[in-house]
Amino acid sequence: MPPFSDISLSPAKSGQQGSNTSARELSAPPFWQYCIVYASHMSTYDLPFTCLLYRVFVGLETMSNGESNVKENVREYYGSKLQTNADLKTTACCAASIPKKLRALLKDIHENVLEKFYGCGSPLPEGLEGCTVLDLGSGSGRDSFVASRLVGAHGTVIGVDMTEEQLAVARAHVDWHMERYGYDKANVTFRHGVIEDLASMGIADASVDVCVSNCVLNLSPDKAQVLREIFRVLKPGGELYFSDVFCDRRLPGTLREDQEVLGECLGGALYIEDVRRLLAELGCKDYRIMEQTEIQITDEAIAAKVGLARFFSLTLRCFKLPELEDRCEDFGQFATYLGTLDPVSFELDQGHQFEAGRARAVCGNTAAMVSAGIDGMRVLKSILSAWGRWQGERE
Incomplete structure (x- = not known):
């Protein structure tokens, strides 16, 4: 295996994303037109099936609009409504503690980056020297810059975010941090895009050693797709190490559509059993908990919306290892x-x-x-x- 310094990211394979596919999608008639054509030739016996088609279409359209609304709400909340992390109304985005070793490294992070960062804890494992690290939802870049220090001059860090305002803060401070660390050239880059589609940003299969994420997965309307993308880009033996907000139950869709509750990392909180099932479907049958802290909801308006639901900040680590069992077994x-x-x-x-x-x-x-x-x-x-x-x- 070549040294990590020789590892480079290749662009997405041809055909993964192309104008022809997009053109076909744009030119295809809407699904409801097929329903109308079918309805014009149906008999009375076909009515139940046509009603089913209509319900499926309406459901798909509603789901698509809902996902779009979630992303737009997140962009607006983190891009313009929040000016600093002091504007947060709950502790959900900052409930996890930061290890002592990492707290020392935060002293070398620019104050503007710290002020604009909204994550919970600092999900960075030990032993990152020379690794390629992918930071999902990198925001203002705090964790990416800490990872830049940990991987060393020969490592690589890629920060990904969909909010241009946050990316602008991160990119504006790359040179400052590289000079601070004594690096001859930048080992960190920031890319604009959604975490559900890493291929569109040129992140190839099996190209990442460690994927980290700080209170971001809960903001995605399609968490299963995010996890599929993570395990696609991880190398065999690679690791997903992330902090996020979890809930003791599945939450109603109305909370995901509430910009404030969603932006505070509560509306999209993950139900831990759903996460376990999603990971198992991807071949990760065993994950490990690093830290668990209950989140206290002190804002009365938000507390009234979430009711009796309990929220927790968890830091998990998951490995891309096909040989894991679905439970611990003693092999001596x-x-x-x-x-x-x-x-x-x-x-x-x-x-x-x-x-x-x-x-x-x-x-x-x-x-x-x-x-x-x-x-x-x-x-x-x-x-x-x-x-x-x-x-x-x-x-």
């Missing part, structure tokens, strides 16, 4: 932290704290997670060593 494996980061200990997740030099029994999934980097696929390269013997063969 152990893992030993080599002390290559913190000299004392390393935290894989809430339930796995490793002391340097001390072997610890781990399940098959944990062994797969910590072993992937040994094969040159990052994850936790040179941090942990996994060893043991199989107690049985997998089907």
Whole structure:
């Protein structure tokens, strides 16, 4: 495998996005016209089917308009309504804590970038040196610039956002941060687009080591498509590490259409069981929780809208590893932290704290997670060593 400094992003493959397809879509007659043509030739027995077609069409049109409204509400809320993070009405976008090591790096972030940033916590894993990192919904660029420092001069960071006002802040401070870090050339770029379509921004299959996202996935009207795109661009063994707002129940669509509730990262909050199912469909059968904090809704107007729903800020890590089981199983494996980061200990997740030099029994999934980097696929390269013997063969 070539060194990370030799990895470059290739443009989207021909045919993924083209004017011919768009032209065909634009010239195609609306679905309702087909219904009218069919209705003109139908018998009385065909009426129920025609009614079904009409209901399907109306549903599709409503869904399309709803998705468009969600994106427009997000653009307006973060692009013009919010001037600084002090304008937020809840703590949903800033409930997660920031690790001590990352807090120190924030001192080297320009104050204008910090002021315009609306994320929760700072979802950046350890061991990023030389990696290609994709920051979804990068906003003013705070996490992208921190990642720029962590990946080093030979790493690459790509920030993606759909709000031009936020991108303008990030792009205006690239040179300032590169000079601050002592880099000869910029290792971070910012691209305009939606996170549901990373191919349109030239982000190729299996080109990213780590994908991070800070309180952004909840803002998407099509979370399943976002996750599909993430796992498309991740390399084998790559990692999704993200903070977001979760809810203890599915929320009604009216909250997703409320600009204020949506913009405060509550209206689109993810139901954790839905996320589990979506990840499983993509082959990720096991995710790990890094941090969990309940969000307190102190704004009376917003509290009245959300009712008894409880919201949580969670930081999750998920690996693109096909061999994961749907539950932890004991195959007689152990893992030993080599002390290559913190000299004392390393935290894989809430339930796995490793002391340097001390072997610890781990399940098959944990062994797969910590072993992937040994094969040159990052994850936790040179941090942990996994060893043991199989107690049985997998089907």
